Amino acid sequence: MEVETFYEVMRRQGITRRSFMKFCSLTAASLGLAPGFVPKIAYAMETKPRTPVIWLHGLECTCCSESFIRSAHPLTKDVVLSMISLDYDDTLMAAAGYQAEEIIADVRKKYKGNFILAVEGNPPLNEDGMYCIQAGRPFVEVLKETAADAKAIISWGSCASWGCVQAGKPNPTRATPVHKVITDKPIIKVPGCPPIAEVMTAVITYMLTFDRIPELDRQGRPKMFYGQRIHDKCYRRANFDAGQFVEHWDDDAARKGYCLYKMGCKGPTTYNACSTVRWNDGVSFPIQSGHGCIGCSEDGFWDKGGFYNRVTGINQFGIEANADKVGGTVAAVVGAAVVAHAAASALSRARSTHDDQNREDK
Amino acid sequence: MSVKTMDETAAGTTVYVYEAPVRVWHWISALCIVVLAVTGYFIANPLPSVSGEASEHFLMGYIRFMHFSAAYIFAIGFVARIYWAMVGNKNARQLFMLPPIFSKDWWAGMLQEVRWYLFLEKEPRKYVGHNPLALLFMFVAITLGGLFMIATGFALYGEGAQGWSHALFSSWVIPLFGQSQDVHTWHHMVAWGIVWFIMLHVYAAIREDIMSPQTMVSAIISGYRSFRK
Incomplete structure (x- = not known):
């Protein structure tokens, strides 16, 4: 099989050279790179064979996919979907049934040790994985098998990264985050419920263009997007420092847009890029729309008591205690x-x- | 900590127990803990909102500033206190020593103290330094509790401040607990534990000063402990 480069694929898809260069500069900017990196990205895309991506879905709600397909920069949306060679994604692909499942086997053979495995959702381990069956087999088997031949794994969203709501106490299906099942591959966690679209496309673009995984923090998250808290860049931070808080959802302070700290905003404890990148083409993010952050990209956020309490619950002392x-x-x-x-x-x-x-x- | 020879704790004798650095450290730390507890409570449960423009106020900022300043003083004092434990007299070392949990004598002394507090003993034993029960409480609340508060506190501080506190504390404390919110909860919980300890500590010190044959409150002010009866 002839191996195409990213650039060839993009040209074949009808993308002009000019749009391609624009995409390269946008990518460089969104990754926080100097302008000197633009030609490097362009060069890499012109010369490197495209890397296939297999996107598996475990126990999840597909919100990661929903977010991903809404990546705002138009080129990112158009280009990334064709450029990354998303060879398998049962939600987005046209093929179904045996044809679809054949693709995984095909990619595993042809690109052994050289494809990226993106996992959305997680495998439930109870009852030998029977709580999530795909193509007649437990998802955990498919995951282990495919991961064995992958170069690296991207854990999309809080399900794959931490477990998320399906892992909430008492976790009847024993939903388990990917890194606890696959221990011998580099894993990039991109938590969030869902993660921000531009963060998802930027992570994948970084890996493809530079052929390495982005710098990760101790918990395996890309530092460039998860290095700071929502609180550190929140536009309502001035109200926090001044001591101006929303006390009730319908009070004057809420209308004035004061800090949501007392309403249980988890911005001060949540590492994500919402307050800088924002959502839906930079339109807004939860705090901007008047609701506190629920900390959806943090481990265990689903089991920490009310989303609307500043001092969160201690389960050991009963539900209402803090x-x-x-x-x-x-x-x-x-x-x-x-x-x-x-x-x-x-x-x-x-x-x-x-x-x-x-x-x-x- | 073991029962002293009669001449040292005999009625009418006075012993120099707490050297000046220990006494200074005690009162500075006491003040810091009060400031930390009060400001800490208001960080978790802020005061009612102030009105006007945000640029006119810095209330939360000042409360947090007080908390961080007191924390720095407490932490530096803690380090200085460890230094003094090494160069000071043997009473300065007691606080940082794991209570001798394998010593029968210590357990016997402990039982004696518990019985004394349950009104089952007419007289407590005399000690130059801390009694066994006090030693255990001090070690858990101040040594372990203090270290825990310093580590978790600087971890939370480093999240926003970055720099050395992030490198030294946040980078491993936050992942250890799972996430920042858990560190907040535990920092809060142990702070309450220290508040409980202080309530008991102050009560016990005043009670012993009145009821036991040795001075307590004046000892931590002047450094000298007198024995009567």
Whole structure:
């Protein structure tokens, strides 16, 4: 089989040289690279054989795919879908049934050790993986098999990265994030429920153009998009520092667009690019639309109690407890104990002094 | 910590227990903990909103600034205190030593203390430094609790401040707990634990000062502990 370069594929798809160069500069800009990288990206795309991507779906809701196909820069949408050679994605592809499943086997053979496996959703491990069946087989088997021949794995979204809602307590299907099932391959986590479209396309473009995985933090997330908290770049940060908070959803502060900290906004504890890249072609993001961040790209966000509490729940102490309630209650008990003990001490001392007095009197 | 020879704790004797750096550290830390507890509470549960333009106010900023300043003083004091444990007298070392949990004598002393607090003993034993029960409480609340608060606190601080606190603390503490919100919750919980400890600590110190045959409150002010009866 003749191997096409990215550029050849793009030209074949009717993309002009001019649009191609525009795409390269946009990519360089969105990856935070200097202008000098534009020709390098262009050169890489003109010379490198395109890398196939297999996109598997496990236990998920397809919100990652929904986000991905809405990648805002028009070229990214047009080009990435054709350029990355998305050879298999059962949700987006035309083929179905045996034809579709053949493609995976084909790519695994032809591009052994040289294709990227993108995983959306996660494998449930209970009952030998019977809670997620694809083409008659448990998803966990397909995942393990395909991962064995992949170069690297991208964990799309919070399902693949952390487990997400299907892994919520008590996790009846034992939904398990990808990195706990596949341990011998480099894994790039792109968490979020869903992740931002432009983050998804940028991660994949970076890997294809530079032929390496982006710099990751300790939890395996690309630093360029998950290096800072929502709070650090939030446009309502000034209201936070000033001490201006929304107290109720319909109060004047809410209309004025004050900080949503007291409404349980998880911006201060969430690493994502929402406050800079934003959503839907940079139109908005949750905080801008008046709702706090729920921390959807953080591990365990689904099991931390209410989305609308600043001090979140501690499950060990019952559903309604949080650190302040537990702490305050125990402090009150300790205080009461101290008072009672002091009273008892005073009494016992008075009695013994009284006894001494009596003895002396006698 | 073991029962001292009678001459050292005999009635009427006075012993120099807490050297000046220990006393200074105690009161600075006490002040820091009060500031940290109060500002910490208001960081988690902010005061009612101020009105006007955001540019006119910096209330939350000042509360956080106080919290971070007090935290720096507490942490630096903690490090200085560890240094003093090495060069100071043997009473300065007690705080950082794991209680001798394999010593029968220590457990016997502990039982004695518990019985004393349950009004089952007429007289507590005399100690130059901390009694076994106090030693355990101090070690858990101040040594372990303090280290935990410093590590988690700087991890949370480093998230926004970046720099050395991020490299030294945030980079491993946050992944260890899973995510930042968990670190917040635990930082909060242990802070409450320290509040409980302080309530008991202050009560016990005043009670012992009155009821036991040794001075407590004046010892941490002047450094000298007197024994009576």
